[in-house]
Structures are given as C-alpha cells and as structure tokens.
Amino acid sequence: MRTVSGITGLFLASLLLICGSPAYAAPSPGEGVQSLLGNDISWPQCNTAFPTGQAFAIVGVNNGLANTTNPCLAEQLRWAEDSAGHPGRPTVSLYVNTANPGAAGSWWPEEDEYPAGREVHNPYGPCEDGDFGKACAYMYGFAKAYDDAHHRGVSNPGSYFWWLDVETENSWSGTDKEANRAVLEGMTDFFHSIGAQVGIYSTGRQWDQIVGPVSSSSNLYVLPSWLAGSRSASGAALACADAPLTGGGTVALTQFVSRGFDYNHSCP
Template identity: 45%
Template structure:
C-alpha cells in the first residue's frame, strides 16, 4: 500500500520471510516499521524491523494476498521496539463498486443493516452490507487460514486492522449520497472487525479521504478511529505529519508512512 505525497496511492510492497537481506535495507533505524503486501512476493526484506503492517488482500478486497503466510511470519519476527506498536498489524483493501453493481458478483442481495434492509440495490444499506461481507471474507477466508499455516496468532482481536482508503480502488462519486454510501461501506467493515474484538484504524491522505468519504459525523462508528497518514517521502516529513489532524473526529494520528525508495517505511506517532 502506498499513497503518493498528498495524492493518489499505490498498493505497498510485499515480501517473503527469512530470505537474504540487502545491505541497503539493514541500515534503517531499529525503531522503523514497514508495510508489505503482495506485489513483492519473493523480495528480500530487512532483518531489523520494529513492526510490520501486512496486507491481507491482493490489491482488491475480493482477492487474497498469496504471500500472506510468509509475510505474517516475517511480521511476528519484528522487535516491537517502536513506542508500543504491536509487532504484527494488518491492513485491508477497501472499495465500494455499487455504481457498477451489475458487473460485481459479490454485491449483496440481502441483509439487515443500521440503514435498513439491503434489497440488492445501490443503496446505503447494501453499501454497509458489502463492507461487512468483504471484511468477514477477508478475515475468515484469507487471514485465518494464512495465520494458521504460518503458525502465528490467528485471533483477529490480537491485531490492529487498518482500512486502506485510496482513490485507486473503485468508489462511488458525484454526489453527497455517493459519499454517504462510501462511508457506509467503511462502517460495515469496521463493525465486523469490532465484532471480532479487533482494533480498527484508517490509512489514507487528507485529500483522498475527503474525496471518497467526506465529513464523518460524531455518531458514526468511524469517529474516534486512529489514523495512519500517507504522503511523506522522508523520515523528517513523516515526523512532522504526526502533528497533522486525524482523518476523523475523536481519533489520533498513530502512524506516519514515508517512502524513501522502494520500500514503505513507517514511524510511530506515539
């Protein structure tokens, strides 16, 4: 997962565990964290890492990261020496393809939601149900089998789950109702993760969040979630971004991502 400086993001790099380590990677400070996912399966990653955020999906919420097991092993081998950041964290790709639902086989046809019953239409209710089902599928079908295969903790409640919100994925646009439906999707994902005892946060930039979601009301389940901010290139910029406003009311900036080269780095903002 990667978001360019204050702009459109690109999915971050991935890795295999326990491979040879390039000399340039080992020079990173011991407190630095990384985020990885499917694009770099088989690449070398640093031995020294304080924490790792692993992408559960393969670019789309309907696809699994084929290297998830190996990357979970690598993540759990982190030192945990970054201001209390959990050694292994996770992120999910997010989207709302309701405006293209005729071509989306995973669009829900039913379900009781906080916005009423889903009837298969491009509605706020079905958007919420779509988010719930995508999070459920990511946890049950992708994460749990991979964690068990890796012989690491497979309980969702043992992880922080970040929702990756970027304009490169499919979202609804063009009206306040579209923003409401996008918010509902993220609310549905959040509600499912909370029902499993997980901690939930949001990864994005201010610009992308405003374009996709807009304002979040104080009574939304999204209010109070922590933020992982993208958009920096250097460690200094990332440290400065820790003082930026969170993406939602009541939250705090927890992580700040910077991309000095090919591998995404992260600082703890605690």
C-alpha cells in the same frame, strides 16, 4: 499502498540469487532511527526481498482488491513475527483493501445476511436487491471484512489491529460518499464484533474525495489515522501533527517511502 516497482523487485530477486544473500535482505531507510520504524508489505513484495530490522510490521491481507487474497500472506506473516517490537505499536498488524464497487462488482449483497443464515443488524437496512445505497454498501463492507478475517488464512483474527486502506485507485462511488462511508462502517462493525481494533489508512486528499467529513455518530469518527504521503523520516515525524482523517481520531502512524520500501513512524 505505495509498492516496489516491478523492475526494482526483479533486480532485488536476481541479486539474491546471484549473491546468496539472506531471504529477507533489504536496504535501510537511510535516515531516522531504524530500530523505531516499522515496515508494511503486501502482495507486490511476493518473491522479492523483505525489509529487515523493523520494529513493527503491517501486512496486507489482499492481492490489491477487496475480494482477493495475498498469495504470500503466510510467508509475510512469518517475517512480521520476527519484528523487534515497539513500545507503542502491536508487533504485527494487518491492512485490507476497501472499495465500493456497486453494480460493477463481481458480487453485491441483496439481503442483511452474511454468511448465509447469519442475520446482520444493519443501521441503514434493509438491504434489498438493486439497492446500491448505504444499506447494501454497509453489508458489502461487513461481508468483505468477514471474508478477510475467515477466508484469507489469518489465524485468530480478533487478536490483530486491522487497518482499512482507503485509496482512490480502488472502486468507489463518485456521487455517493455516504455509501462509501457505509462500506467502511460495515467493515469496522464486523472487526469490532470479533474484538479487533481498527484504524484508517489514507491521505487527507484521498479521504476527502472518497468519504469526506464524518459525523460523531459514525463508528469511524474516533478511529486512529495512518497518514501516507511523507517523503522522508523527518517529514513523517512532522506529519504526526497533521489533522487526523476523522474529527475524533488521532494520528497514530505516518508513512514514508525510502529505496522502494514503505517505512512507518509511530506518533507519540
């Protein structure tokens, strides 16, 4: 996700202390119809001003890595619940960091159980010690999604729409796109198992670099896309006509950045 720079965040925080402004004071996007736009925030906005006037909100659950927790998630969820509402979007959605760290990770699965004692049906199984291919990558994704739902402080996780944030700044295999895809499939299967809806956030370039084309047999094929990379509200509206990240999906949201905040346009 695009984030507010440290300098901007410090400036906003200082301004609030000096002026005594409301805790959630924030600039408007400067273009477009703000009442129809959403905002997304996460750990970089901790201890800074939040946007105001958003129609819908998307909150990051992690602290930049797939195995971490946003330290101000509870506060940001309270902010999100005050969103005005949009006829085509959930008032509050969540997004999670994704990765395929393989041997470089602090934890990697060695079996088809997560948590201990819960056997997971693995379409690429069995996952075994020393396997960094699709089978254990699937289990890694399943496990990270389980943790996001049950260990990050999210109440009633099945009621949310969960976006998978797929970006090159996280750890991915540079040689095995199928394993990268399997991580996301494992996450999707877990979220679907609790009744949640799932979508994919990325740019076309990053998606092609990390995952590439997805076949119709993958559970990713029909997921909606949230496309990053627009430079203005008008550009975000036009980006609704861009190709989705997967062949069976549709473009649901497009993102642009204005005055240090992420804004999101809901596509028809």
